């Protein structure tokens with residue numbers, strides 16, 4: 001068993017960390033208040049190859065392995081979780097499924113612009129009445145000539161406002177309820193309309209929107225995978241995507257720990273550094289231990305995926321543990337900072353707000369437990385969409 005990163009992985013880690021420290025972290029507080037980062041940031045990420053880290057070079061990507069990509073998400077999220085999720089959805093939830101399930105024509109047409117960051121990807125599964133139970137989605141793709149005409153509404157779509165490439169799930173068979181009647185389609189940004197930008201607790205620099213699809217015409221060339229197999233695409237996408245969200249949680253927790261450790265070594269009360277009090281030492285020790293444990297789970301799941309081995313259970317465990325750990329330990333970071341932790345003078349409160357979402361999207365913690373339980377108990381295969 002080798003725990004060292006390879007030279008290539010260390011190089012890409014340093015690249016993402018340096019960029020995060022120089023160009024992202026110093027602005028993250030302001031982007032949180034303004035509810036958005038400047039669009040130029042995406043151009044800079046693209047120039048560094050960070051919008052296509054694990055996409056093969058022949059498709060316009062950087063050609064690195066999946067673990068390298070996960071490390072990039074960890075580093076970007078350490079600087080700003082909103083930037084982290086933007087890159088995660090773009091890559092894990094759009095570029096990779098097109099690469100995996102697309103025809104040669106779809107791969108060569110849609111993947112290079114995504115990998116080069118000329119188009120930003122959005123993944124449109126959730127609807128107002130269909131969250132964890134995404135198999136009950138109602139957006140309809142009715143037959144229209146040789147293709148389909150799609151009508152419906154999607155909710156809370158990350159990157160949906162960027163007008164790029166939208167991987168959208170719709171029901172092609174109205175007579176088949178549940179997951180089996182669902183197909184996946186690749187839409188252009190101008191085939192959907194943004195109806196609302198969501199106000200959130202955190203993750204404010206990322207864009208989360210509601211969309212409507214008003215009779216969008218799509219030909220057979222826009223069907224991803226087979227008709228009625230959209231759910232297979234969604235499940236495989238979420239299996240990999242949640243390793244990215246676990247990395248996001250890990251990055252947020254690491255950032256919170258860094259701030260807490262630094263503060264504990266500076267702040268003096270009762271004539272001592274607060275780091276000299278055992279109560280504070282134990283908090284930092286628990287943080288460091290849980291962050292390490294999460295990192296091992298996340299990297300293992302990423303390694304299994306890149307080896308082409310089963311990773312559903314391991315990815316769910318990584319996301320479950322890393323996200324709950326991030327929520328716990330960002331709260332502890334606030335505690336270490338005391339009153340200052342509760343103010344906007346320090347980023348600890350932002351980390352706490354940002355961490356919470358990692359327990360919800362790409363499958364809630366309850367759904368992760370379901371996935372893990374089914375796997376360890378050998379129960380029937382999954383029906384839950386986001387699980």
Ligand SMILES: Cc1cc2nc3c(=O)[nH]c(=O)nc-3n(C[C@H](O)[C@H](O)[C@H](O)COP(=O)(O)OP(=O)(O)OC[C@H]3O[C@@H](n4cnc5c(N)ncnc54)[C@H](O)[C@@H]3O)c2cc1C
Pocket residue numbers: 089122123124125126130131132133155156157158159200203208357360361362363364365366367370384386
């Ligand atoms: C900021 C943000 C960004 C998002 N980005 C995207 C995106 O880009 N694309 C996209 O398609 N979606 C996106 N989502 C949607 C997200 O994936 C869903 O919110 C999530 O899957 C949960 O669905 P829900 O919110 O409808 O909760 P519900 O499914 O209504 O769940 C409510 C509660 O019930 C529990 N529950 C539900 N079913 C079960 C069950 N069977 N057993 C036990 N407990 C259960 C849940 O765990 C939860 O605690 C985003 C959401 C947010 C908030």
